[in-house]
Amino acid sequence: MGLDRPLKVYVDGGCRPNPGRIEVAVVARGEIRFFDDLGEGGNGEAEWLALCLGLEVAQSLAVPLFDLLGDNRGVIAQASGVWPCRSALDRRYRDRFCALAKAAPPRRLRWIGRHQNLAGIALDRRR
Template structure:
């Protein structure tokens, strides 16, 4: 199962929003309260894991455009932020039951979840 994830923080009003796209369906949450972009990206990845678990996926590919989050989830970069460490721990716990988990980085223009969020806020 492939799931695209993206999150961001909107300044007016101060709130985070996240999106997950999988199998042609878009799942959006914008009721997450205030926070920064990194927190929103982690929450988007966790939401993608939640959707994969609910679908009964044995293996999953999570695709995002936030290199920091992808590299931390892969264990290649340390998570030094005390506010983000609980999200990394939650991710590891939530994915422990999968047979295989892959996390891939793509450019913003190829992230279907990022495109879904951008469509909500035309310039």
């Protein structure tokens, strides 16, 4: 990958049932990483965890530029600062994300449709 092209890191989280056991998938460089021991919670919490774990995966790859892509419009907008975090849970996760991002922030956060989200497709196939 050239230095001018950012790495795309796809993230998705969910739980079965909702609320229930949280699971997250992160896809970077064609590799799928699943995270299962994340406790219980709702879909919103799962999506925030996915974004934070995706950030950590990208940072561990030590690439100069990366984008985080997810299909939860609300979490992407809140993490980007475009939408306010109205709940204490969302504020706590946004603070966690921002603290993690200080070390190596994404070039951008981008909402994509579910059918484009490689992490979401991986979670669906796993079920």
